[in-house]
Amino acid sequence: MQNARLWRGLLGLENAVVEGVEFDEDGGVLVASVRPSKGKRNRCGQCPRRCPSYDAGSGRRRWRALDLGSVQVFVEADAPRVTCRDHGVVVASVPWARHDAGHTRAFDEQVAWLATKTSKTAVTELMRVAWRTVGSIVERVWDDTEDLFDRFADLTRIGIDEISYKRGHKYLTVVVDHGSGRLVWAAPGRDTATLTAFFDALGEDRCALITHVSADGASWIANAVRGKCPNAILCADPFHIVKWATDALDTVRRQTWTEVRKQAKANDAKRPRGRPRSDAPARPDTANATGIKRCRYALLRNPDTLSCKQVVQLDWVVRTHPDLARAYYLKEGLRVIFKLPLDEATEALDKWISWARRSRIDAFVKLQRSIVNHRDAILASIEHGLSNGRIESMNTKIRLITRIAFGFASPDALIALAMLSLGGHRPALPGRK
């Protein structure tokens, strides 16, 4: 064929010969018949070894390739089988696609790039593939990417966390590198065995180089770290400690709301449905309950990010509900400690503990006990300056990915997408280096 080289360029095929091209105008589909170039024939699909041929396999096979304009493109070729010394009878490898894949490498590359950059709908509609297919593609691209670099190099300060997926029924254990801000490792499960698998993959020598481990205070993490990393100092993630306080505050807010609502039911006159008449009696307790219900974000957010309306709500809480206001100041008090230098933080933390103990607010008395248990780890994280901002932003990003990855067939696809997005080696677009 005269234009064979042009077609090879257009289709982005390397180490292949284009034998012919057929265009079905009605279907808008182009099928290119190809064969591997001479040196690439009769190789095992799983290792690069040249092998004796076995049989013709299942005959002709098709791979989805990148569209040319609006035309869908398939690459078609024989799929003979070979006998490998190590792998037995296997389908021979083809230079344009990964083993066992139904799409060309260029197609895989583009889907992986899109999956880390854009929305689910954009990827599936643009590439005309199902979301589950995107999952398998991302998995095999990550398999290859993983081999290109040493993801465990230079780890000294790491953070360990658990992330829920599948609407909170299942968990991933994730490890991040505080030095580079990369996601290093993730696996399904949240127990000592899962984490031990990470330390085993890291190896004894490199485990000994780990100097700091930050975590949320869970005992299964602490146990695995103590067993495997002899030189590591355990630090408490400021992000998680502050979240404990935020949760305690929200508990107090809910309790307050329940009480106020009870009062409203007992004291306030019932109103008929619809817009109240202008002379209808006031219902102060109902208004009170609504106020508590609506002030949730004003209480839980950091004060420097509040909107004007939320500042007004907060002011109202302080004036009308002293117990809830005290709970709010306890939460803020704990948050500020992480911004102080070590000596001031130590003093402030001890003051905070005795303040919370005497607060007579159940949720904070309970929180105070956990804080006492983790006092050393909290102070260690302040002393060694583990940046809270970075841990928090990584947390947000991984949670976003778990939401996007909902619908993938396996957690491996979720892990692959997270590693490709946050592991420091993002996929490149095909044909551009």
Ligand SMILES: [Zn+2]
């Ligand atoms: Zn082989």
